[in-house]
Amino acid sequence: MSSTAFNRLRGLFSKSPSPIITTIKANRAAEIRAPISSKDKKTLSLVKKFKETTDNPRFRRYHHYYEATVLRLAREQHFSAIRDILEHQKKYPDIMDQKFAVRLICLYGKAKMADDAQKLFDELPSLNCERTVVSFNALLGACVNSKNFNKVTELFKELPEKLSIEPDIVSYNTVVKALCDVGSVDSASVVMNEMESSNIQPDVVTFNTLLDAFYKNNRIEEAEKLWCLMEKKNVLANVRTYNSRLRGLVADNRVSDAAELIEEMGKKGVKPDNYSFNALMKGFVDVGNLEEAKVWYKKMMRNGCGPDRATFGMLIPFACDKDDFDYAFELCNDAVKAKQSVYNSVVQRVADGLVERSKNNEAQKLMKMAKLK
């Protein structure tokens, strides 16, 4: 509503015999003029509370609070609110500590706000904060998280010379990751080769990034070659390296090879984790083998790897597909015990299946559990 219309309204209402009604109507008109939804109000109070909280130095060390707030605001697309609370941080003396500044740059990255990350990076000297390869790497990482991949290669080309920053292994690994993410796995391999001419040896992170990209693109042969190169360079495979390979084998329909690889990991002193077992169980799900999936689920438990959201999200619907609602129910119980959330639709499907099979007691128990969460 235009302000003229508003004035006209006010003029009308001022002749109203009841002043109380006048006030209410005027307020409503003001609301129409500048609508503030209850969601916006919530955001405003969240921002206010965050600033007040971080005004206390003690709370500036609560990384999780920062991250949770930024991620929440990002999810709601309140980017100006994120800018608001992170800009506010520049008021504190902590900003002179590069560690603190790096955290803020990374937070911009998590909110996919690469330009703001760069703005802060550019301002560091004027904020009396030292700027080294670490904040440079944080900026690169923020661009990767923002999926602004061109910016990564651009900055990597320009900044080191301009700012006399020597790129290190983390810088190179971040560029490798950016190239893999954009689908240029070959260029990423080239960068790995180039590192060596800068006297920086590829490490396990470099290999893991590239291996994962090769396996994801079903370039199994090249991945195997890379694995050999890694061994030749005496870079020790860790659990993530093996997990990439497990996923690759499973994608290549080589489930039994994958199972063997898990056993081999144990022998090599690399303890399989959730991702390892999930990768293998996915193989058995893909070929419709519930019995083997059950066997490995048990092994997973025995190895002290708590099943996670991915495990339950995969196995419960699979058990339903196989009409094994008792097992699906058992898994739901485990999920509650493990404090892992399961989609309501999945729980509903299990409950419906139980009812169809006249297992009303179980169905009721299940619904009760679901409601508790």
Add this chain to the structure above:
DNA sequence: CTAGGGTTAG
């Protein structure tokens, strides 16, 4: 959020 991680691979 409520302990605490300066940057990279889920």
